[in-house]
Amino acid sequence: MLRVFKILFLFLIIPITLNAQSAQRDKISSFDIKFKKSDVILYWKVFNPVNVSYITIEVKYPGTNNFERIDKINSENFDRKSVKDSLKIYDYSYRRTVDNNGVYYFKITLFDGSNNEIETEELKTGITSINEFKLFQNSPNPFNPVTFITYKLFKSTQVSLKIYSMTGREVATLVDAVQPSGSYTVEFNSVNYPDLSSGIYFYKLQTETSSDIKKMILTK
Template sequence: YVDGHGTTTETQEYSYIDNTVETGTFFYRLKQIDFGGRYAYSDVVQVDVVAPANFALEQNYPNPFNPSTKITFILAVDSKVSLKVFDVLGQEVANLINGNVAAGSHEINFNASNVNSGVYFYRIDAAGVDGANFTSVKKMILTK
């Protein structure tokens, strides 16, 4: 849903970011509804989402966080993925993902409400179907 600009005779531009899509072709259109309840549809727009060229593990956001944070990672190809959280002693605190994940950008929420304040690390290990391997570690801070 995107808020409109009200009654206007000037051309307006609207944008919307769909973070739920993976690789593929998608079709979108706008439904404009006036104050009287009448509506009209825009032309259909085709959007081609291609797989990213590289693997990446992004910095969590927010950081520092309390009690939850989002971790984003990007896969260049379909991969077997392990995403885990560790404390400063190297003890596993959470196993967020352990399975097959499609190529593309992914976001996962880490809820640390049952974990003490402190510094933590999250690590991704990805084994791509094409034989490519990717490992990365990032630091995050939980404040309560």
């Protein structure tokens, strides 16, 4: 009688254990986000991804209402590392450059080989670390008589680009306008300013919230 009871007990326990292990497959166990300059890095873990064929990454940009798919990548192409063999938890990561500050929503979704959705997770985050622009060194430098000033705007903004002498006197206004995001190159021709002598000058890029100044050298 005791032997029959033991066999029956094992028969009842084994299916429960197998069902518990099966229930832990293809589960997102965490979802996090970190920033590096203008890059967003998504991190998440998946428990035992035996049925995951691919993963989609979606984003809802600031001021918009709908998610937009930004990538679809086969699961084996992600960076991943086994955390603990007995648990079969895998680390995943994905890196994306964003252009504007604001509130973003990111969503990851696991799909199987038949394109059926297995599980999805959504994360909301605020980004405030992105500069409005990047100002580059003029080229050539030193110059005579022409040089070019390049800058990149990461959002639409009011832009002022001016040239100053060593004493702080305003020499020229090259840009004074609202400009959309993008890269710009502006020519400065000293021939148009005959009173300029050889020496050090400064060019200043000013937007609605920040500014930057760089030095250039005119040689005659």
